[in-house]
Amino acid sequence: MANGVMTQTQHIPYLAQKGLKSWILTTDHKRIGILYLVTISFFFMIAGLTALGMRYELMTPELDFFRTATEYNVAFTLHGSLMVFFFIVPGIAASFGNFLIPLMIGARDVAFPRINLLSFWIYLVGTAILLSALAQPADTGWTFYTPYSIQTGTKVIMITLGVFVLGFSSILTGMNFIVTIHKLRAPGMTWSRLPLFIWASYATAILQLLATPVVGITLLLLIAERAFDIGFFDPAKGGDPILFQNFFWFYSHPAVYIMVIPAFGIISEIIPVFARKPIFGYKAIAYSSFAIAIISFFVWLHHMFVSGISETAAAIFSFLTMLVAIPTAVKVFNWTATLYKGSIDFHSSMLYALSFIVLFTVGGLTGVYLGALAVDVHLHDTYFIVAHMHYVMIGGTVMGFFGALHFWYQKWFGKVFDELTAKIAWFLIFVGFNVTFFPQFFMGFQGMPRRYATYPEEYISYHALSTYGSWILGLGVLIMTVNLLIPLWKEGRPESSNPYGSLSLEWQVPSPPPHENFDEIPTVTDWTYAYGKK
Amino acid sequence: MSTWIPESASNLAASVDNITLFVTIVSVFFFVLISAVLVAFSIKYRRKSEDQETAYITHNPVIETIWTIIPTILLMVIFAWGWIAFKELRNPPAEAIEVNVVAKQWLWEFEYFTGKKSLNELFVQQNKPVRLIMRSDDVIHSFFVPQFRVKQDILPGSYQQLWFTPTKVGTFDLLCAEYCGSGHSKMLAKVNVLSPEAFARWEKGDELEDGPALAAISVSPVERGKDLYSQRGCLACHSVDGKEVIGPTFKNLYGKTEKLADGSSVLVDENYLRESIYEPQAKMVAGYAPTMPSFKGILSEDEVTALIEYIKTLK
Incomplete structure (x- = not known):
């Protein structure tokens, strides 16, 4: 599809330069991608460990692992805020977005390489502020609901300040990607030929740009209320606690799509390559990402159906929530249909992509329960929500993330991992995830509320099963991580720069790519998904 | 189950x-x-072979x-x-029996029409609709009874309502569903659904004991509201018989739709009455001067609730 592609031996790979300075002052999008990847993975591990601690605590109804309920509450606050703000929101968008966007559109780097580095530095400042708060962290939950977050004696300011600072990193990255996609596409790379990961990154970037400032302002108001006693949200000072929820979800609902739309893009890249088929319904997938992004700004009240909002508001937002389910369902059908009459290879990344379809379907369908007003009243704030959210976030985003790690591993690092071990790890992760979270749907139906350090006896068997599942899941992630880390210290390079026969531009350059990506900017003559075209 | x-x-x-x-x-x-x-x-x-046919x-x-x-x-x-x-x-039916609920870190207080109070145990009668008028003393809580399929967040600074008709005699778990701090998972109570006979006995106080701390108060909220009405000076400006004094009369006030000075209108419910006591100028009824002082710091939340209960009886 592309001309002017260089040969493998001509140039020095981007990883050749060594030393700390070559990393902290790099403006190479591939290196900045790695910096993000390492940092988000670090937070994923920490937040994952707190989750294992919480699951261990919940083996039995009474407190036995943590010393106090507050310690448990701190654990779920850390788990939630680290996973959401430090791992999954920057997650795929910042790591794979950085690595892939210039390569996929045929550019040498992003539009503003120095601002790109600045984004990462701001992200680091945010994480440093957060880490400084870890000595005495907040116990508010990742949602920081007022007035509890104003009245609690734990340290709320530092953790929210960290999230506030992170927001700027998100905004700058989004801006950078939008300009890059508009301005730096190679000749012939028209909008209708763009890889779907680019469409997804573009939709995500718009959400980052428009929604993030709102959470920044909200958290600043919260800090002002705590530090200077200005009554925005606490009714005791004349404030309105529901106002906080409106502000918070106005960001945090679109943020759900900041987390998951990049994964949609990844799945749309992996499936066609391993099925050797064009993606089915390219336009439907591309436009539905935008439809979801736009509608997602108008559904935030569905987090507040029982908070005392008016009946009319509830009805409007329930209706809009149902609308967002339509483009989501269409995507699932499209991915599945892509397999039809294909030639399917079950590479580890393909296994993650296929399990994404199944698990994300569960996440999406259980969302319909919560969109239906009267049913939500019963299920709200129970483990049903916890299960639903994890099916979307792990079953969706994390499966996409793991799939991407296995798919682009050779390209990004120029190394090869052991495929059999990767498949074993995938199997453990898939089974462990379902054993952990599927029982939580039933627990939620039964009425088990979330964020309970202790719980009534009757839920013990569900909780115990869920905890066993978390061990399988943890083991799977451990094996996967070790399997992906070992090759980095070993000699050896991939035999081919395009082992899976992808038509996308990033696979037409050597593994790992040279610093400048392309010797000559390629000219694109066909779309990215012309698999099997005669 | x-x-x-x-x-x-x-x-x-x-x-x-x-x-x-x-x-x-x-x-x-x-x-x-x-x-x-x-x-x-x-x-x-x-994939069975490398050159397997695929469809475009x-x-x-x-x-x-x-x-x-x-x-x-x-x-x-x-x-x-x-x-x-x-x-x-x-939307609760008009005949629903009202119970005042106060949620606080980390317990539940219930006050019935008769003046009876109970702690962490709600008593209701089988097949009689109940309307709970709920407020919080501190942070957000949430009233959740899985067997009734009802849930409602309870906020500080306003009233939230929830209703149901219990259909089965028995004891059900009441759980706090909104995270409220270290005691959240222990903020549990019971809902006792009694048969009409048992409920009548309980109302007379024959069988069941109230919580010791609360047993002393046995004046009904309406009675307390009536006392407050005269003691706190409400009567100077608001009549209870329909006469126009300085402010609107309390007679038939509850449930009425009032025209406001800014041209909009408002339904007089618990939340509007509470707001008008604490912040009289927030929503002024058309045709009255903004002279009423705020009763913030003068009337407690409990006293306001009692006053509202009294106003509701003035038909």
């Missing part, structure tokens, strides 16, 4: 469960469909239209059904 869904013990449970069942059927159908197709394709089209299919307008329209119809049905049942959940 079934493994799927808890026992249904209120008039509202059946309609919620019907929608849940419908959504479950739809969900299981689509989940099985997608999984089965996925597995079938995975087996049938697995990019899209198909007919099938794409079909699989957009069918979910849309189903989702609209679910939306409408959920909304209809939600309206029922949100």
Whole structure:
């Protein structure tokens, strides 16, 4: 599809330069991608460990692992805020977005390489502020609901300040990607030929740009209320606690799509390559990402159906929530249909992509329960929500993330991992995830509320099963991580720069790519998904 | 108890469960469909040789239209059904018996029309609708009884209501569903649904004891409200017999729609009365001068609740 592609031996790979300075002052999008990847993975591990601690605590109804309920509450606050703000929101968008966007559109780097580095530095400042708060962290939950977050004696300011600072990193990255996609596409790379990961990154970037400032302002108001006693949200000072929820979800609902739309893009890249088929319904997938992004700004009240909002508001937002389910369902059908009459290879990344379809379907369908007003009243704030959210976030985003790690591993690092071990790890992760979270749907139906350090006896068997599942899941992630880390210290390079026969531009350059990506900017003559075209 | 869904013990449970069942059927159908197709394709089209034939299919307008329209119809049905049942959940019948509920870190207080109070135990009568008027003393809590399929967040600074008709005699768990701090998972109470005879006995105080700390107060909220009305000077400006003094009369005030000075109108409910006591100038009724002082710091939340209960009796 592309001309002017260089040969493998001509140039020095981007990883050749060594030393700390070559990393902290790099403006190479591939290196900045790695910096993000390492940092988000670090937070994923920490937040994952707190989750294992919480699951261990919940083996039995009474407190036995943590010393106090507050310690448990701190654990779920850390788990939630680290996973959401430090791992999954920057997650795929910042790591794979950085690595892939210039390569996929045929550019040498992003539009503003120095601002790109600045984004990462701001992200680091945010994480440093957060880490400084870890000595005495907040116990508010990742949602920081007022007035509890104003009245609690734990340290709320530092953790929210960290999230506030992170927001700027998100905004700058989004801006950078939008300009890059508009301005730096190679000749012939028209909008209708763009890889779907680019469409997804573009939709995500718009959400980052428009929604993030709102959470920044909200958290600043919260800090002002705590530090200077200005009554925005606490009714005791004349404030309105529901106002906080409106502000918070106005960001945090679109943020759900900041987390998951990049994964949609990844799945749309992996499936066609391993099925050797064009993606089915390219336009439907591309436009539905935008439809979801736009509608997602108008559904935030569905987090507040029982908070005392008016009946009319509830009805409007329930209706809009149902609308967002339509483009989501269409995507699932499209991915599945892509397999039809294909030639399917079950590479580890393909296994993650296929399990994404199944698990994300569960996440999406259980969302319909919560969109239906009267049913939500019963299920709200129970483990049903916890299960639903994890099916979307792990079953969706994390499966996409793991799939991407296995798919682009050779390209990004120029190394090869052991495929059999990767498949074993995938199997453990898939089974462990379902054993952990599927029982939580039933627990939620039964009425088990979330964020309970202790719980009534009757839920013990569900909780115990869920905890066993978390061990399988943890083991799977451990094996996967070790399997992906070992090759980095070993000699050896991939035999081919395009082992899976992808038509996308990033696979037409050597593994790992040279610093400048392309010797000559390629000219694109066909779309990215012309698999099997005669 | 079934493994799927808890026992249904209120008039509202059946309609919620019907929608849940419908959504479950739809969900299981689509989940099985997608999984089965996925597995079938995975087996049938697995790569057997490197040069395996593949088809070049990019899209198909007919099938794409079909699989957009069918979910849309189903989702609209679910939306409408959920909304209809939600309206029922949100609108108590006029004859519902009122109970005042105060949630605080980390206990539940209930005050009944008769002046009886109970702590962490709510007493209701079988087949009699109950309307709870709830406020919080500190942070957000949430009233949740799984067997009744009802839940409502309770906020500080305003009243939230919730209603149900218990249909089965028994004791049910009341759980706090909104995270409220270190005692959150211990903020549990019981709902005792009594038969009419047992309820009558309980009302007379024959059988069951009130919490020791609360036993001393036995004046009904209406009585206390009436005392406050004269002691705190409300009577200087507000009549109870319909006469116009300085402010609007309390007679027939509750439930009425008032025209405001800015041209809008407001329904006089618990929240409006509470606001007008604490912040009289927030929503001024047309034709009155803004002279009333705020009673913030003068009347406690409990006293305001009692006053409102009194105003509601003035018909």
